[in-house]
Amino acid sequence: MIASLGMYDFGAAQAANDRLWAGLRAGLAAGGIAAPAALTRGEGAYWPAWESPDLVLSQTCGFPYRARLHGRVELVGAPVLDLAGVAPGQYHSVVVVRAGDPREDLLAFSGAALAWNEDLSQSGWAALANWTPELGFRLNPVLRTGGHRASAAAVASGRAEIAALDALTFAMLEDAGDADTRALRVIAQTPPSPALPYIAARGADPAAIRAALAAAIDGLSPQDRATLRLKGVVAVAAEDYLAVPIPPSPGEFQCKT
Numbered sequence: 001m002i003a004s005l006g007m008y009d010f011g012a013a014q015a016a017n018d019r020l021w022a023g024l025r026a027g028l029a030a031g032g033i034a035a036p037a038a039l040t041r042g043e044g045a046y047w048p049a050w051e052s053p054d055l056v057l058s059q060t061c062g063f064p065y066r067a068r069l070h071g072r073v074e075l076v077g078a079p080v081l082d083l084a085g086v087a088p089g090q091y092h093s094v095v096v097v098r099a100g101d102p103r104e105d106l107l108a109f110s111g112a113a114l115a116w117n118e119d120l121s122q123s124g125w126a127a128l129a130n131w132t133p134e135l136g137f138r139l140n141p142v143l144r145t146g147g148h149r150a151s152a153a154a155v156a157s158g159r160a161e162i163a164a165l166d167a168l169t170f171a172m173l174e175d176a177g178d179a180d181t182r183a184l185r186v187i188a189q190t191p192p193s194p195a196l197p198y199i200a201a202r203g204a205d206p207a208a209i210r211a212a213l214a215a216a217i218d219g220l221s222p223q224d225r226a227t228l229r230l231k232g233v234v235a236v237a238a239e240d241y242l243a244v245p246i247p248p249s250p251g252e253f254q255c256k257t
Contacts, residue, residue: 001034001035001036001054001056002036002040002044002048002049002052002054002055002056002058003021003025003035003036003039003040003049003055003056003057003058004039004040004041004044004045004046004049004057004058004059005017005020005021005039005045005057005058005059006040006041006045006046006049006058006059007059007060007061007196008059008168008169008172008228009039009041009045010149010172011172011176012176012227013172013227013228014041016220016223016224016227016228017039017228018038018039019220019221019224020216020217020220020224020228020230021038021039021216023215023216023219023220024057024212024213024216025037026216027211027212027213027215027216028056028208028209028212030212031208031211031212033056033205033208033209033212034056035056035057036056045058046060050064050069050073050199051069051072052201053201053202054201055073055199055200055201055204056200056201056204056209057076057198057199057200057209057213058198058199058200059079059196059197059198059199060196060197060199061120061121061122061123061196062122062193062194062195062196062197062241062244063120063121063122063125063126063244063246064120065197065199065241066241066242066244066246067120067246068120069199070238070241070242072202073199073200073201073202074199074200074201074202074203074204074205074206075197075198075199075206075236075238075241076197076198076199076200076204076206076209076210076213076233077089077197077198077206077210077213077233077234077235077236078090078194078195078196078197078198078233078234078236079195079196079198079230079231079232079233080230080231080232080233080234081168081195081229081230081231082225082226082229082230082231083167083168083171083229086167086192087192088231088232088234089194089195089234089236090192090193090194090195091123091166091167091168091192091193091194091195091196092123092127092167092189092190092191092192092193093123093124093127093128093164093165093166093167093189093190094164094165094167094170094186094188094189094190095128095162095163095164095186095187095188095189095190096152096155096162096163096164096165096170096184096185096186096187097109097112097155097161097162097184097185097187098155098156098158098161098183098184098185099182099183099184099185101161105187105188106135106137106187106188107135107136107137109137109161109162109187110136110137110138111138111140112140112161112162113140113142113143113160113161113162114128114139114140114141114142114143114160114161114162114163115142115143115144115145115150115151115154115155115159115160115162115163116128116141116143116144116145116151116163116164116250117144117145117146117147117148117150117151118144118146118147119144119249119250122193122196122244123148123164123165123166123167123169123190124148124151124163124164124165124166125141125164125247125250126244126245126246126247127164127190127191127193128164128190129247129248129250129253130244130245130247131190131191139253141250141253142160143159143160144250145163148165148166148169148170149169149173149178149180151163151164151165152165152170152173152178152180152181152184153180155180155184156179156180156181156183156184157180162187164190166196167189168229170186171229172227172229175226175227175229193244194236194240194241194244195236197236197241198210198213198233206235207235210233210235213233214232214233217230217231217232217233218232
């Protein structure tokens with residue numbers, strides 16, 4: 001058996017996720033669903049977990065779900081996040097630049113050096129690639145960083161001029177007083193899309209897992225809920241994820257611009 005919550009699992013969130021998992025595991029056991037004693041971390045928390053036939057629960061990104069995992073996993077639901085202006089089960093990206101950059105609006109950064117985390121990231125790549133062409137904005141992806149925190153650091157250090165970050169990751173970094181985040185400012189935010197989906201192995205009972213997850217979130221301390229910025233979980237239709245377009249890859253985009 002395997003379970004992971006690696007998408008938002010850094011700093012103080014790690015201990016909070018461990019307590020969330022402990023409550024969820026107890027709830028699953030009460031419903032007759034076996035689960036591992038501890039969360040998997042490191043590289044095994046991502047694709048190896050998502051594609052495992054023994055996956056009890058994980059959280060993936062909407063882009064990998066619609067591009068590769070739909071039909072191969074069970075969709076459990078989406079988180080209700082403590083983010084201003086975000087509907088239950090949705091999230092968005094914040095577009096960040098250096099705080100001292102004199103350019104005042106997004107279009108002034110058309111053609112600027114873009115850092116992105118992963119080619120299959122909804123918040124770091126697809127949100128921008130699907131939205132900015134209609135604005136007349138030219139994307140110039142120059143630096144693949146491997147993670148949102150690394151993208152923030154790239155912009156803060158001047159190795160890139162602009163990046164899109166998962167709004168929840170950005171808020172958690174701000175909560176923690178992250179130095180790179182303090183060096184940035186938000187210049188825009190993307191339209192909302194379904195939040196990062198919770199998934200389980202094919203054949204699992206999504207409703208039972210979702211109910212146990214909801215109870216575990218309710219059972220967290222106010223501090224842990226604040227740390228995770230997590231208020232609950234809702235059912236989201238697979239069609240809501242599949243309706244989001246799959247954009248060109250950064251490499252293909254470079255060829256088009």
